[in-house]
Amino acid sequence: MxxxxxxxxxxxxxxxxxxxLEKYLKKINQTNGNVIIVHGGGNIANDxxxxxxxxxxxxxxxxxxxxxxxxxxxxxxxxxxxxxIISKLNKSEKKYIGLSGVDxxxxxxxxxxxxxxxxxxxxxxxxxNGIFLKLLIDNNIYPVICPITAxxxxxxxxTNADTIATKVAIEMSNYYDLRLxxxxxxxxxxENNKVIKRINYxxxxxxxxNKTIKDGMIPKIENAFDSIxxxxxxxxxGDINIFENPNNSTxxxxx
Amino acid sequence: MxxxxxxxxxxxxxxxxxxxLEKYLKKINQTNGNVIIVHGGGNIANDxxxxxxxxxxxxxxxxxxxxxxxxxxxxxxxxxxxxxIISKLNKSEKKYIGLSGVDxxxxxxxxxxxxxxxxxxxxxxxxxNGIFLKLLIDNNIYPVICPITAxxxxxxxxTNADTIATKVAIEMSNYYDLRLxxxxxxxxxxENNKVIKRINYxxxxxxxxNKTIKDGMIPKIENAFDSIxxxxxxxxxGDINIFENPNNSTxxxxx
Numbered sequence: 001m002x003x004x005x006x007x008x009x010x011x012x013x014x015x016x017x018x019x020x021l022e023k024y025l026k027k028i029n030q031t032n033g034n035v036i037i038v039h040g041g042g043n044i045a046n047d048x049x050x051x052x053x054x055x056x057x058x059x060x061x062x063x064x065x066x067x068x069x070x071x072x073x074x075x076x077x078x079x080x081x082x083x084x085i086i087s088k089l090n091k092s093e094k095k096y097i098g099l100s101g102v103d104x105x106x107x108x109x110x111x112x113x114x115x116x117x118x119x120x121x122x123x124x125x126x127x128x129n130g131i132f133l134k135l136l137i138d139n140n141i142y143p144v145i146c147p148i149t150a151x152x153x154x155x156x157x158x159t160n161a162d163t164i165a166t167k168v169a170i171e172m173s174n175y176y177d178l179r180l181x182x183x184x185x186x187x188x189x190x191e192n193n194k195v196i197k198r199i200n201y202x203x204x205x206x207x208x209x210n211k212t213i214k215d216g217m218i219p220k221i222e223n224a225f226d227s228i229x230x231x232x233x234x235x236x237x238g239d240i241n242i243f244e245n246p247n248n249s250t251x252x253x254x255x
Numbered sequence: 256m257x258x259x260x261x262x263x264x265x266x267x268x269x270x271x272x273x274x275x276l277e278k279y280l281k282k283i284n285q286t287n288g289n290v291i292i293v294h295g296g297g298n299i300a301n302d303x304x305x306x307x308x309x310x311x312x313x314x315x316x317x318x319x320x321x322x323x324x325x326x327x328x329x330x331x332x333x334x335x336x337x338x339x340i341i342s343k344l345n346k347s348e349k350k351y352i353g354l355s356g357v358d359x360x361x362x363x364x365x366x367x368x369x370x371x372x373x374x375x376x377x378x379x380x381x382x383x384n385g386i387f388l389k390l391l392i393d394n395n396i397y398p399v400i401c402p403i404t405a406x407x408x409x410x411x412x413x414t415n416a417d418t419i420a421t422k423v424a425i426e427m428s429n430y431y432d433l434r435l436x437x438x439x440x441x442x443x444x445x446e447n448n449k450v451i452k453r454i455n456y457x458x459x460x461x462x463x464x465n466k467t468i469k470d471g472m473i474p475k476i477e478n479a480f481d482s483i484x485x486x487x488x489x490x491x492x493g494d495i496n497i498f499e500n501p502n503n504s505t506x507x508x509x510x
Binding site: 076084090091097100103132136152 | 333
C-alpha cells in the first residue's frame with residue numbers, strides 16, 4: 001500500500017494577508033502526514049510593481065512577464081514570499097524547505113511559444129523530478145514550492161502555481177496516494193452562494209454553459225480534472241476548513 | 256577513508272560582476288568532486304539600497320540590519336542572487352540547490368545580543384544540520400547557501416557568509432575530508448604585492464602587527480584559523496585560480 005501525500009496549493013488573498021496566511025499555515029502544519037505546499041503570490045507582486053512604478057501587464061488575467069518583471073518575480077516569489085512562509089512553518093517541530101523549480105532542477109519548463117500573445121518569460125512545465133521530492137519527504141522534510149521554474153538552460157520562468165500543484169500531484173501519484181487541495185478564500189465552487197459538493201465533467205460543462213463557472217475558476221477546474229484523470233485520488237477546492245474537513249468544500253470527481 | 260568535499264566561499268566583486276561570476280561558476284562547475292558553495296552579496300545589496308533610497312548603515316565594515324534591511328536582504332540574497340547563481344550552474348549536467356539557513360532548518364542562529372552596537376537582525380550561528388547537507392551531496396545535489404539564517408522561532412537573520420562557510424566546513428569535516436576555499440578578487444594575502452604562500456598563527460600575529468593584514472582580512476583569517484583548528488584539512492584564500500591550483504594562493508596552516 002502506498003503512503004499518503006497531500007499537496008496544498010495556497011494563493012490569492014491567503015498570501016497577501018499576513019494574518020490569514022499565519023492561520024492557514026498553522027492549520028496545514030497541524031495536519032498529520034506528508035505534505036507539499038505550492039504557493040502563488042500575484043497580489044504581492046502587483047502591489048510591489050505599483051509601488052515601484054513597474055507596469056502590471058495582464059491579458060485575460062494572465063501576467064505578461066517581461067525582463068524586468070521576471071527579475072522582480074524571482075526576488076518576490078523565491079525570496080520574500082517563500083522564505084516568509086518557511087520561516088513561519090519552521091517555528092514548529094517539523095521541517096520545511098523552500099524550492100523554486102530551478103533548485104535541483106525539480107521542475108523543468110520551457111518558455112511559452114509566442115502565438116497570439118507573447119507572454120514573455122513564462123514557463124510551461126515539461127517534467128517534475130519526483131524522486132527528489134520523494135527523497136525529501138522520506139526524510140520528513142516538506143517542500144514548499146514557489147511559482148518560478150527554469151528551462152534546461154537555467155532560464156528562470158514565471159509559472160502558474162495551480163499548474164505546478166497539478167503536475168507535481170500527478171507525478172507524485174506514482175509514489176503516494178495523492179490528495180490535492182486547491183485552497184483559496186472561498187469555501188468552494190459556489191452556485192447561488194452555496195458550495196457545490198461534487199462536480200464531475202458533465203456537471204462542469206453545464207456550469208460553464210450557465211456561467212456559474214467563469215474567469216479564473218476555469219483554469220483551476222481544468223487543472224483539477226487534469227489531475228484526477230492522471231492518477232490523483234482526491235481533488236478538492238475550498239477554504240481553510242479543507243484541511244480538517246474537505247467534505248464541506250467542492251470535490252472534483254471523474255464521474 | 257572519508258571522501259572529499261570542497262567548500263567554496265565566493266563574495267565581493269565576484270557576485271556583483273556578472274561576467275566574473277559566470278567565469279567563477281564555470282570553473283567551480285568544472286572542478287570534480289563534491290562541493291558546497293557559500294555566497295555573499297553585500298555589493299548588490301548596497302547598490303539596491305542606494306537605488307531605492309534605503310540608508311546603508313555600516314559600523315567597522317559590518318552592516319546594521321534593521322527591519323527594512325532584513326526584508327530586502329532576504330529578497331536579494333535568497334531570491335535574486337541565489338537563484339541567479341543556481342540558474343547559471345544548472346545549465347550543466349550537475350544539480351545544484353539553493354538554500355538559506357531557514358530551509359530545512361539547515362543553519363540555526365540566534366539574534367546577536369546588543370552590546371556596544373545594536374547590529375539589528377544579524378544572526379550568530381548556533382548549529383548546522385550536516386546530516387541534511389550530506390543527504391543532498393550523497394545524492395549528487397550540491398548546496399549553494401546564501402547568507403540568511405533563522406533562529407529557532409523562524410526569525411530571519413542576516414549572517415556573515417565567511418562565517419557560514421567556516422561553520423559548515425567544520426561540521427562537514429565530521430563526514431568528509433574537507434578543503435575550504437575563500438575566494439575573492441585577489442590572488443591571496445599579499446605582502447608587497449606578492450602572495451604569501453603559507454601563514455601559520457605565529458606569522459599571522461606578526462602580519463597583524465606590521466599591518467600587512469588589516470580591516471576585512473582580519474575576520475576572514477580568523478575564520479580560516481577557526482576551521483583549520485576544528486577539523487578542516489586544508490584552507491586557502493585566493494582568486495579564480497584557486498580551483499585548479501590552490502598552491503598559487505595563500506594556505507592557512509596550523510604550524
